Amino acid sequence: MPLHVLLACHNRRALTVRAITTFARAAKAAGADADFTVFDDGSTDGTAEALAALDLPVVRIVGDGSAFWSRSMAEAEAYVLHACDDDGYVVWLNDDVELDGDFLEVALAAAKSVPAAILVGAMRDPGTGQLSYSGHRSGGIHPLKLVPVEPNGTLQSIDTFNGNLVLVPMRIARELGGIDGLLSHFGADTDYGFRAGERGFKVLLLPRFVGSCAQNPVRPPGAVMDDWRAFVGVKGGGNYNTLRRILQKTHPNTWSVYIAVTYSLWWARRLANLRRSVLVRSRRR
Numbered sequence: 001m002p003l004h005v006l007l008a009c010h011n012r013r014a015l016t017v018r019a020i021t022t023f024a025r026a027a028k029a030a031g032a033d034a035d036f037t038v039f040d041d042g043s044t045d046g047t048a049e050a051l052a053a054l055d056l057p058v059v060r061i062v063g064d065g066s067a068f069w070s071r072s073m074a075e076a077e078a079y080v081l082h083a084c085d086d087d088g089y090v091v092w093l094n095d096d097v098e099l100d101g102d103f104l105e106v107a108l109a110a111a112k113s114v115p116a117a118i119l120v121g122a123m124r125d126p127g128t129g130q131l132s133y134s135g136h137r138s139g140g141i142h143p144l145k146l147v148p149v150e151p152n153g154t155l156q157s158i159d160t161f162n163g164n165l166v167l168v169p170m171r172i173a174r175e176l177g178g179i180d181g182l183l184s185h186f187g188a189d190t191d192y193g194f195r196a197g198e199r200g201f202k203v204l205l206l207p208r209f210v211g212s213c214a215q216n217p218v219r220p221p222g223a224v225m226d227d228w229r230a231f232v233g234v235k236g237g238g239n240y241n242t243l244r245r246i247l248q249k250t251h252p253n254t255w256s257v258y259i260a261v262t263y264s265l266w267w268a269r270r271l272a273n274l275r276r277s278v279l280v281r282s283r284r285r
Contacts, residue, residue: 001108002088003027003034004080004170008072009095010040010065013047016095017054023093024056026104033088037080039072041065067181068234070188073163074181081174090173092166092189096213097123099165103210107167110155110206117202118172118193120158121165121210122151132215133162135205136193142258143250144190144243149205156205160193164213172201180245185235187242194250224270231266238262 005023009016020036027034035057040047042065051058061075073092080090089111103121110119122134131150135158139147149158166189176195179188196203219230231238243262247255 001032001111002084002086003032003091003167004084004088005034005036005091005093006073006076006080007036007038007093007095008041008067008069008076009038009043009047011043011045011047012095013043013045013050016047017050019093019095019097019099020051020054020056020058022099023091023104026099026101030104030108032104032108034091035059037061037076039063039067039076041067041072068185070179070183070185071181073188074179077173077179078181081170081178084170086170088170090168090170092163092168094164094213097164097211098126098213099211100209103165106206106208106210107165110204111167114155114202114204116169116172117204118169118196119167119204119206120161121206122149122208123162123164123211123213124209126212126214132213133164135159135161135203136190142261143247144258144262146190151205151208153207155207158193158203158205159197160190161203161205163189163192165210172196175199176201182241183245184239184242186237186239187246191246191249194246198250221273224274227270228266238266 007016007019024034037059038051039061041063048060051060061079063072077090107119120135123132125132131148134148136146136148137159139145149156180191183191193203221227230236232240243259244255247258251258
């Protein structure tokens with residue numbers, strides 16, 4: 001079973017090498033063929049030399065530092081779909097994931113039992129052991145209100161996912177038309193899961209955790225307009241381009257309403273927090 005592993009990286013040489021070598025060892029132990037396509041988005045920390053030194057089938061695609069995660073993964077996947085003509089799997093792998101020793105046994109057992117499904121691996125926080133990244137189910141009226149799903153020992157149906165470790169059958173990857181590289185830093189995984197469900201493909205959460213990955217640090221509150229610019233920026237959860245592209249696909253007639261609601265809720269929460277802060281300071285005087 002060929003496994004074509006995609007990674008996006010930028011100046012995280014040690015993590016990138018660890019992720020690749022850990023996966024390669026697990027693939028060798030499982031008797032699976034694995035190759036790696038890395039979109040290196042302008043790294044200057046010796047990533048290129050470290051990848052070249054690996055005695056592994058690694059293809060490095062070079063970016064200029066402007067691609068961010070979604071376009072990096074889209075470019076890597078496009079290369080694989082063009083270069084590889086087989087019935088294996090496209091595997092998404094974040095380079096900051098520390099994979100469990102038996103992660104591939106869990107994934108390949110699921111792939112054998114449900115060969116025509118996208119398989120998603122959940123991650124635990126390395127410090128607390130609590131769920132950090134996983135599959136998601138819709139959790140409210142807003143289309144992007146999502147609830148993370150805990151592994152429970154069985155394969156569970158999910159609506160979409162975080163893309164830390166995902167196995168996509170090559171046939172499904174071709175039919176879905178690839179990762180949307182026009183999204184910003186985030187959102188390509190959420191969009192991909194939604195599109196798969198709309199096309200009738202099963203998206204399943206693996207029964208056990210498959211590794212650890214710390215959640216991205218939460219930006220501490222600052223000046224209101226600085227926080228707003230971060231929220232709607234390339235890496236922000238309120239990036240207009242990303243929200244528009246995802247919502248236009250799922251809700252073509254009402255997408256603008258949901259964006260307005262998203263922004264209104266952000267401002268309502270922020271103003272409420274400001275009001276509470278003012279009240280606390282006034283009571284202390």
